Amino acid sequence: MQNKHTQVDAVAYLIGGGIASLAAAAFLIRDGNFKGHNIRIFEESPQLGGSLDASGDSERGYIMRGGRMIESKYVCTYDLFSTIPTLDETQTVTQEIFKWNETMKTSSRSRLFRGGEAVDTPDFGLSERHIRTIERLEFEPESMLGRTSIADQFDSSFFSTDFWFMWCTTFAFQPWHSAVEFKRYLVRFTHMVAGFSKLNGIMRTVYNQYDSMVRPLSKWLEQRGVQFVFNAKVVDLGFCHDYEGRSIERISYQQDGRAEKILVKKSDLVIVTLGSMTEGSSLGSMSAAPTLKDKRDGGAWTLWERIVERETDFGHPEIFSAHVDKSKWVSFTTTLQGSTFFDLIRDLTGNAPGEGGLITFPDSNWLASIVLPHQPHFIDQPAGVYVFWGYGLHVDEPGNFVAKPMSKCNGREIMTELLGHLRAEAQLDDILKGCNCIPCMMPFITSQFLCREKGDRPKVRPEGAKNFAFVGQFCELPEDVVFTVEYSVRSAQTAVYSLLGLDRVVPPVFKGNHDPRILLKAFEALHAIST
Numbered sequence: 001m002q003n004k005h006t007q008v009d010a011v012a013y014l015i016g017g018g019i020a021s022l023a024a025a026a027f028l029i030r031d032g033n034f035k036g037h038n039i040r041i042f043e044e045s046p047q048l049g050g051s052l053d054a055s056g057d058s059e060r061g062y063i064m065r066g067g068r069m070i071e072s073k074y075v076c077t078y079d080l081f082s083t084i085p086t087l088d089e090t091q092t093v094t095q096e097i098f099k100w101n102e103t104m105k106t107s108s109r110s111r112l113f114r115g116g117e118a119v120d121t122p123d124f125g126l127s128e129r130h131i132r133t134i135e136r137l138e139f140e141p142e143s144m145l146g147r148t149s150i151a152d153q154f155d156s157s158f159f160s161t162d163f164w165f166m167w168c169t170t171f172a173f174q175p176w177h178s179a180v181e182f183k184r185y186l187v188r189f190t191h192m193v194a195g196f197s198k199l200n201g202i203m204r205t206v207y208n209q210y211d212s213m214v215r216p217l218s219k220w221l222e223q224r225g226v227q228f229v230f231n232a233k234v235v236d237l238g239f240c241h242d243y244e245g246r247s248i249e250r251i252s253y254q255q256d257g258r259a260e261k262i263l264v265k266k267s268d269l270v271i272v273t274l275g276s277m278t279e280g281s282s283l284g285s286m287s288a289a290p291t292l293k294d295k296r297d298g299g300a301w302t303l304w305e306r307i308v309e310r311e312t313d314f315g316h317p318e319i320f321s322a323h324v325d326k327s328k329w330v331s332f333t334t335t336l337q338g339s340t341f342f343d344l345i346r347d348l349t350g351n352a353p354g355e356g357g358l359i360t361f362p363d364s365n366w367l368a369s370i371v372l373p374h375q376p377h378f379i380d381q382p383a384g385v386y387v388f389w390g391y392g393l394h395v396d397e398p399g400n401f402v403a404k405p406m407s408k409c410n411g412r413e414i415m416t417e418l419l420g421h422l423r424a425e426a427q428l429d430d431i432l433k434g435c436n437c438i439p440c441m442m443p444f445i446t447s448q449f450l451c452r453e454k455g456d457r458p459k460v461r462p463e464g465a466k467n468f469a470f471v472g473q474f475c476e477l478p479e480d481v482v483f484t485v486e487y488s489v490r491s492a493q494t495a496v497y498s499l500l501g502l503d504r505v506v507p508p509v510f511k512g513n514h515d516p517r518i519l520l521k522a523f524e525a526l527h528a529i530s531t
Helices: 019-032 075-081 093-103 128-139 156-160 162-171 179-188 209-223 300-308 340-349 411-421 425-433 485-500 516-526
Strands: 012-015 039-042 055-057 061-063 112-114 117-119 227-229 232-242 245-255 258-263 269-273 329-337 358-360 368-371 385-392 435-442 468-471
Touching: 012 019, 019 039, 019 075, 019 209, 019 269, 019 468, 019 485, 061 435, 075 093, 075 209, 075 485, 093 209, 112 162, 112 358, 117 340, 128 156, 128 179, 156 162, 162 358, 232 300, 269 485, 329 340, 329 411, 340 385, 340 425, 368 411, 411 425, 411 435, 425 435, 468 485
Parallel strands: 012 039, 012 269, 039 227, 269 468
Antiparallel strands: 055 061, 061 329, 112 117, 232 245, 245 258, 329 385, 329 435, 358 368, 368 385
16 A cells, blocks of 8 residues: 555655755655655755855855764764765765775874874873763663753863863863763764774765765755755744644745745645754854854744744753853864965874864863864865864853954964964964965854753654654754764654654664673773773
């Protein structure tokens, strides 16, 4: 018997153009036999990709708000991209990523840079008390942790250890963030603890994640007739209740100043991305600092707030959107004419671009970090042009070399502060001549890490949901970790398989903590036991 949602006239409406919606569209076509021309993706901006964005050029400067860490156990992500060809269609995206990382293995010789010198293989510096707390958190039920913070679980000395400096900057944690999310990361990445001081196991794409992942995926969808509706801000969803459950029957959106409405049929599907990490982002320049915006500068948070006024089991958006002081930070993308800066970092760290991964300055009042990827980092990047990315976690603290908070700094000041930590002031003028550093303020970038408890994020398929599901970073997926591409893709795969009633199983989350060999290596690393 044909599933009602795979009927020829059934339409799937996907709200949001980020990786979760793009993945959902691909799963609908690949695994659900949906016709591509019956899928419509509504995106508020003029570009797909959501937080996995990249744009610009060598003249105006390249821009990346950020990139997500990937590693070999992202089973849903690699399942999806195992059927998506690269842009040149010579292999799949998954094949390209694994082949690239066989050649370009991450092995940092300078995970930390302190006092003007690279720190090769820094010790974790954990006390027995810290280790006991880590081990307790791995086994403590989430219900017992509730809305407690990381700082509620550890004494203050933990936050000056090199383990914390490396952990918090790799994953963007703050002491006031959720103990539950911290616990999930400890469990999810147990297999990476032993090589953590060298970033062993962290993988990269050939280019930035927009060029290497989003563009091939969107091309594949476009070839199959998927319709992209740009500059379309969805402002409300109308729900209908009956004895069988509830359905979305109306989508209201604004496009180019016009109010539009879609009446959703019973056979149609609606998949909604809730919230946004990069809502309200603001760009600065070499001469101007970015401005701090709020949730009114976009539609993602206000849409979620509107629907929970009527459907009370769809989570609590205010938990994540009302604490900008605890969820903001500043990233920056620097475009350089000439290799002087890259040569400097290579000589100071011993790593070629792409080998070393994240470099953190623990002495920095901003707790700044940078990463120099293999070049070119953009497909159209000319020879002789170099691009790197960085960010700071303590953006309201004055700099060590620039007496201003990072949040108030322009690109020139950010580069001045960075070169101060590198003890390269003598080369400042030469580097700045061919430099375009574009800072970006992101008010909600770590909002998914804020303290929360069960019920604050809705289920992917809420109780009684007949034709709709939620995807993205702000729905609940037991065991997996937010702030990853994998979480978004897993939510999309879960939503599609559930809505279509497919006889398929979403690949389970990898559980390295169930492997005695992995646990032993992690134990030895935490206790600094040499083997």
